[in-house]
Amino acid sequence: MRWITQQHAARSADPSSVLPDAKSVICVGMRYWDGLRPTDTANTGRIARYSWGRDYHAVLGKRLEEFTRKLVEEVGGSHKWYVDTGPLMDKAxxxxxxxGWYGKNTNIxxxxxxxxxxxxxxxxxxxxxxxxxLQRDCGGCRLCVVACPTGALGPDYSIDSRKCISYLTIEHRExxxxxxxxxxxxxxxxxxICQDVCPPSMEPHLKSSRDRHAWAAEVKSYVKGGDPISTPSSDAHVGSGAPTDLRSGVDLVWLLRMTHEEYLKTFRDSSIRRAKPWMLRRNAAVCLGNVGTRMADEPLIQALEEDEEPVVRGHAAWSLGRxxxxxxxxxxxAALVSALSKERDPLVREEIRAVLPG
Ligand code: B12
Ligand code: SF4
Ligand code: SF4
Incomplete structure (x- = not known):
């Protein structure tokens, strides 16, 4: 992330850069567990748990605003609150x-x-x-390191963000x-994934032996490098349209065809707005290639032919190959050859050629 420069890091390590007479920092954590993830359904994309509810910047920000107001009333002083909204190292x-302690999944x-x-x-x-x-660390556990599908985590409590799916789907604008x-x-x-497999993160939430068995099977599958996402062969649960409950994910075909107005309306109070509409359409194309059923090819062909963003057209071509x-x-x-004959963007042309035989 280009915005994390040496200068930014130095500023983030110095609270007096945001409040000259700073003497202390009050740290807060807001729990966001909201039940186990429902079983995946066909042609559906998963949303990270922190975005299931209202944008946490607004939710926690409102609470900190209130807290700060009470501090002024009751004890005076000057205060500035942050929820990933300024140059501070939240985890440090x-x-x-x-x-909490700094885990190998590089979260607190x-x-x-x-x-x-x-x-x-x-x-x-x-x-x-x-x-x-806290006098605590992850000890000998390295489940998250092994389970991470892209190998983004190191056993030395490090992350290579460029490999992280969170980075690739939310921050990466290419x-x-x-x-x-x-x-x-x-x-x-x-x-x-690196939280779903984490024993101290999951154990408090596994209430029954059924939950524990299901979780153990999921962890085993991730650790083996398998894909625990079963793709149902039927096309059931397709075409649900705009999501009403993000816990159950998002209909990938709807997302691939989402208009700007639908984006603004559906994700009005959501941290999903961090990703631009074309990024979500790009991600939807990739996911449809990975987990889509038979009915995914028609919307992908349409995206290849009609999407206004070259990146989306290119990813649609890749997904048809997948x-x-x-x-x-x-x-x-035939559709790929026809698209190639009309396509002017060199990167999209390259993506189409890469999937065509010979
Ligand atoms: C950039 C960023 C990302 C990047 C990089 C992630 C990373 N692990 O650093 C990407 C896009 C990949 C990302 C992904 C996610 N993120 Co993010 N992200 C941030 C952000 C904006 C800045 C982090 C950063 O790079 N700062 C600059 C570096 C220099 O500082 P630092 O990270 O604090 O790291 C230093 C210290 O922690 C210090 N340190 C302190 N103690 C210890 C102990 C040990 C042993 C070690 C080695 C180091 C160490 O060492 C580091 C280097 O100096 C923070 C918000 C913030 N302002 O801090 C959220 C934040 C880290 N993200 C958060 C979340 C929720 C996520 C996701 C879970 C979202 C998701 N589900 O998709 C994933 C998790 C991926 C993962 N495994 O980390 C939360 C984490 C909450 C928590 N419990 O820790 C934060 C804190 C936002 C928030 N305010 O709640 N994120
Ligand atoms: S968020 Fe996913 S891709 Fe990123 S480090 Fe964790 S498991 Fe790996
Ligand atoms: S899975 Fe959890 S406890 Fe195990 S190493 Fe990773 S962060 Fe630490």
Whole structure:
């Protein structure tokens, strides 16, 4: 991410850069667990759990605003609150404050809720006695490192963001490198795998032996490098249109065809707005290639021929090739040749040529 420069990092490590007389930082974590993920349905894209509800920046921001107002009323001082809204290292601060420990999935894990917490802080001129960091780390566990499909995590508590599905689907504003596209599976916005497999994050939420068995099977499948997303062969549950509950994911065909107005209306209060509409259509194309059923080829051909964004047209071509490789549909050679004859964008032409035989 180009915005994380040396200068930005140096500024982020110095709270007085946001409040000159800063003496303390109050760190908060907001739990966002909202039940187990429902079973995947056909032609549906997964949304990372932190985006199931209203945009956390607004939800936590409102609470911190209220907290700050009460601080002024009751004890005075100057304060500034942040929810990933300014130059601060949320995780470094939270781990020093003892809110949780820095895990190998490179998130902060609280003892009570695991890593399913979102972080915020209040930089204040008040002098407050500091809490101590937790004396805890991940020990010998490395489930997240092994389960990460793209190998983004290192055993040394490091991440290569360029390989992370969360980065590729939310932050990356260019074509997704071809080698990562199949590994994205049905993650159309963000990724939770390194948290879904994490024992301290999941164990508090597994209430029955059925939950525990299902979770163990999911972890095993990820660790083996398998794809736990089963693609139902029937076309049931297609065409549900705009999502009403993001826990159940998003109809990928709807997303691929989404208009700008639908984007604004559907994701009005959602952190999904971090991704531009064309990025979501690009991601939908990739996911349809990975998990789509027979009915995915027609909308992909339409996107190849008509989408206004070259990146989406190019990814649609790749996905048609992927559907054919998965033996879901035959390669629509005539449609690809016709699209190639009309296409002017060199990158899209390259994507089409890459899937055409010979
Ligand atoms: C850039 C970014 C990303 C990048 C990079 C992720 C990463 N792990 O750094 C990408 C796009 C990949 C990403 C993905 C996600 N993100 Co993000 N992201 C950020 C953001 C905006 C900046 C992080 C950053 O790079 N800062 C600059 C570096 C220099 O600082 P740093 O990360 O704090 O790291 C330093 C310190 O933590 C320090 N450190 C402190 N203690 C320790 C201990 C050890 C052992 C080590 C080695 C280091 C260490 O070392 C680091 C280097 O100096 C933060 C918000 C923020 N302002 O902090 C959210 C944030 C980290 N993201 C968050 C979330 C929820 C996610 C996702 C789960 C979303 C999703 N489901 O798709 C994924 C998780 C992927 C993953 N495995 O990390 C939350 C994490 C909450 C938590 N419990 O920790 C944050 C804190 C946002 C928030 N306010 O809640 N994210
Ligand atoms: S969010 Fe997904 S891709 Fe990124 S590090 Fe975690 S498991 Fe890997
Ligand atoms: S899966 Fe294991 S190694 Fe990874 S963050 Fe959780 S406890 Fe740490």
């Amino acid at each position: 601060l939270a781990s020093r404050a003892g809110l 894990l609280s003892t009570e809720f695991g890593s399913w917490i979102l972080l915020g802080e209040i930089v204040t001129t008040l002098e407050i006695e500091a809490d101590r960091p 074509p997704i490198p071809v080698e990562y596209r199949p590994l994205i599976g049905s993650w159309v916005f963000g990724c939770d 559907l054919a490789n998965r033996k879901v549909t035959p390669l629509p050679v």
